[in-house]
Amino acid sequence: xxKHKREPRRDRGKLTVGLAALTILGAVGCTVVAWxxxxxxxxxxxxxxxxxxxxxxxxxxxxxxxxxAPRTPSPSPTKSATLPRQGPGTYVTAPGGSAKSGRGTxxxxxxxxxxxxxxxxxETAREVDRILGDPRGWTADGHSAFQRVADxxxxxxxxxxxxxxxxxxxxxxxxxxxARYNCSANDVVMVNLDRWVLATPVYAKxxxxxxxxIINHEVGHFLHHGHVTCPGKGEPAPAMMQQIxxxxxxxxxxxxxxxxxxxxxxxxxx
Numbered sequence: 001x002x003k004h005k006r007e008p009r010r011d012r013g014k015l016t017v018g019l020a021a022l023t024i025l026g027a028v029g030c031t032v033v034a035w036x037x038x039x040x041x042x043x044x045x046x047x048x049x050x051x052x053x054x055x056x057x058x059x060x061x062x063x064x065x066x067x068x069a070p071r072t073p074s075p076s077p078t079k080s081a082t083l084p085r086q087g088p089g090t091y092v093t094a095p096g097g098s099a100k101s102g103r104g105t106x107x108x109x110x111x112x113x114x115x116x117x118x119x120x121x122x123e124t125a126r127e128v129d130r131i132l133g134d135p136r137g138w139t140a141d142g143h144s145a146f147q148r149v150a151d152x153x154x155x156x157x158x159x160x161x162x163x164x165x166x167x168x169x170x171x172x173x174x175x176x177x178x179a180r181y182n183c184s185a186n187d188v189v190m191v192n193l194d195r196w197v198l199a200t201p202v203y204a205k206x207x208x209x210x211x212x213x214i215i216n217h218e219v220g221h222f223l224h225h226g227h228v229t230c231p232g233k234g235e236p237a238p239a240m241m242q243q244i245x246x247x248x249x250x251x252x253x254x255x256x257x258x259x260x261x262x263x264x265x266x267x268x269x270x
Contacts, residue, residue, distance in 0.1 A: 083193055085179070086164035087114040094125030098148040101132060102139030106147040107155040107222075114161040117193060127208075128158055131215045136255035138219060141263075146219075156222055158189045158215070166190045182214055189218045200244060202252060213239060213254035220256060231266035238265045 091112035100106045109132075111125035125148060131137060132146040139145060161169070163179035170177045173185035182192050191214055203210035216239040228238050229248060236253035237243050243252070250266075257263055 083197060084116060084162050087116045087162040089161075089165050089168065090115050091159060091161075092121040093150055094121040094148070095150055096122075096125075096148075097150055098125075098129040098133070098146075100145055100147040101129075102143075102145030104143045104145045106145040108147055108149050108153060110149060110151075110154045110157045112157060112159045114159070114165055114193075117160065117162065119160065119193075119196075124160055127211060128215055131212045132219065134212070134255065135261075136257045136259065137216060138223060138256055140257035140261050141223075144223060154187075156187045156189060156219075158191065158218075160191045160193060160196055162193050166192045182218065184218045184221055187222075189215075189222075202243070202247075209252070209254050213243070216254060216256055225256075227269040228266040229269055235266075236264050241266060242269070 091114055094111040094113070109128075111121065111128050113119055113121040113124050129148055133139065159169075163177075166181075166183065167177050167179055169188065169190050170181075170183035170185060173183070175183045175185060177183050177190075177192065180192065180194065182195055183190050195214060196211060197207070198204070199207045199210035203213070220240050225240050227242055228240050230237060230241060230250035233249035235250050236258070237247055237250035239254060239256045241250065243250075253264060255264065
């Protein structure tokens with residue numbers, strides 16, 4: 001795993017988000033979302049740092065990752081064959097914007113979908129909005145806030161793209177996503193189309209939840225949260241845990257906070 005941290009700059013709309021990468025990407029802290037045949041006992045996760053209690057520090061962050069989200073019908077196993085493998089590398093921006101969610105100064109974000117993908121940018125953006133605005137999400141920390149915009153300065157961008165495009169963008173930041181993983185680099189969260197539509201084996205019957213994990217994990221890196229591990233058998237897996245490497249006794253969970261507003265975390269991963 002490889003990861004660098006970078007402080008978000010509101011005036012330039014730049015911020016770096018953690019990337020969840022393959023388990024072997026090692027010491028720097030990037031994470032990629034994977035589908036290992038046997039490790040896939042849990043969902044994906046990324047970065048490797050202790051949970052901060054304040055705003056992101058001024059250190060750059062790069063992390064290939066994979067994170068889940070809300071709920072969607074279970075896709076057919078053959079659907080992967082119908083998904084495009086490569087797109088033009090240009091995007092459709094979701095129109096309009098969202099109301100501010102959370103307290104404090106809002107991080108502005110944009111949602112884009114690569115052209116030639118048979119998914120609506122507007123619907124994708126609504127799903128991202130719902131995840132970031134959920135009371136179990138990062139706004140529960142009491143100081144993080146988010147607002148989607150269609151133009152103007154942004155702090156980060158969420159892009160849904162084909163595997164080849166994700167590989168190209170992440171590769172420019174030195175991240176190997178292997179046509180299977182997500183990554184975050186240079187204030188852009190790259191979401192692999194396969195992961196968004198098919199999730200992983202653990203979340204195959206709850207794709208919507210897996211999408212929430214993707215967004216929560218990546219935005220967690222943006223907020224400078226690092227990877228943690230399972231706090232104990234039967235406990236909910238932290239959103240910042242690399243669940244794709246195995247659940248280690250934890251049960252699936254995609255939200256950073258519980259319904260009582262308590263952070264779901266575990267021992268920091270070095």
